[in-house]
Amino acid sequence: MNSNLIYRILNKINHILTNFHIYKYLLIPRVQINKIFIDYKIRVQAIELRSLTNRYRMYQPIPFPEFSDIKESRNRGCASRWRVIKKCMDSDLNGLKIIDLGSAEGYFSFQLIKEGADVVAIEYDKRKINLMKLIKLRYNLQNMKILNGDLSKFSLLSLGKFDYCIYLNIHQHIYKRDVVSAVRILKELGQICKKGIFFETRPVRFHSYVEAMNPENPQPFIKIDQMLDVVKNGTGLLYSKELFYMEYNKEPMHTQSIPENTENIYRLFYLSRNEII
Numbered sequence: 001m002n003s004n005l006i007y008r009i010l011n012k013i014n015h016i017l018t019n020f021h022i023y024k025y026l027l028i029p030r031v032q033i034n035k036i037f038i039d040y041k042i043r044v045q046a047i048e049l050r051s052l053t054n055r056y057r058m059y060q061p062i063p064f065p066e067f068s069d070i071k072e073s074r075n076r077g078c079a080s081r082w083r084v085i086k087k088c089m090d091s092d093l094n095g096l097k098i099i100d101l102g103s104a105e106g107y108f109s110f111q112l113i114k115e116g117a118d119v120v121a122i123e124y125d126k127r128k129i130n131l132m133k134l135i136k137l138r139y140n141l142q143n144m145k146i147l148n149g150d151l152s153k154f155s156l157l158s159l160g161k162f163d164y165c166i167y168l169n170i171h172q173h174i175y176k177r178d179v180v181s182a183v184r185i186l187k188e189l190g191q192i193c194k195k196g197i198f199f200e201t202r203p204v205r206f207h208s209y210v211e212a213m214n215p216e217n218p219q220p221f222i223k224i225d226q227m228l229d230v231v232k233n234g235t236g237l238l239y240s241k242e243l244f245y246m247e248y249n250k251e252p253m254h255t256q257s258i259p260e261n262t263e264n265i266y267r268l269f270y271l272s273r274n275e276i277i
């Protein structure tokens with residue numbers, strides 16, 4: 001049976017049980033039943049994302065044991081990336097403010113919340129937003145703000161200052177659609193960020209329509225160093241440390257021995273205003 005139909009039937013049952021106060025006579029507490037419903041909704045939403053074949057497919061796993069059986073569509077080394085990011089942050093994240101731009105399903109945001117940080121996650125895909133909101137509800141995560149929006153269209157300055165910014169695998173996507181916004185986002189990131197920015201990308205060769213949009217600088221990101229320089233100069237955070245690399249569709253590696261002449265790799269950097277020891 002279609003999972004949406006099952007969901008609608010379960011919702012109806014929940015509605016009847018609630019309206020006729022039948023929960024009072026059941027031995028299972030209402031809260032428990034609600035949890036079952038939310039879990040079901042989370043699974044339906046995750047199945048929908050997993051069934052997609054386009055770029056909106058499930059990018060990250062859900063970092064809670066109840067959902068550890070739901071796998072992301074392609075290994076993007078989330079657990080490894082989280083390990084290196086966490087190691088680079090303050091040891092106590094309690095009360096720190098962190099923003100996660102293009103958060104996808106919220107893997108990093110949820111990990112940070114578990115460490116006690118206050119997190120703002122921004123994402124424009126509504127299905128990912130729905131999933132994040134359900135997980136927030138399921139675990140009663142008060143210190144998480146989830147914003148549905150296009151980064152090209154809103155000002156980060158209105159959100160206040162953040163200790164750390166997470167900006168992973170998104171800059172090149174914004175750049176190819178809207179160079180002006182991509183440049184503005186970097187500038188604003190520099191203004192809102194107090195300690196450092198985690199930045200991940202891979203070299204990209206843009207289509208001819210992007211080239212035509214930027215005749216003066218048609219292919220700015222063929223080499224990773226080019227992109228890193230743009231991000232450093234744009235944000236004003238001039239010191240960087242490489243944390244991690246991952247070859248396309250291969251297992252993640254910690255940065256030490258990047259294979260020669262390999263450019264199709266994701267690389268994760270920590271950028272800071274001060275020299276990094």
Ligand SMILES: C[S@@+](CC[C@H](N)C(=O)[O-])C[C@H]1O[C@@H](n2cnc3c(N)ncnc32)[C@H](O)[C@@H]1O
Nearest residue numbers: 102103104123124125149150151152168169170
């Ligand atoms: C390649 S995924 C990277 C996800 C995550 N940052 C990571 O590295 O695991 C890019 C994410 O950014 C979102 N995204 C792309 N452009 C965006 C925009 N202009 N505003 C907000 N989110 C955007 C996409 O929907 C997608 O979830």
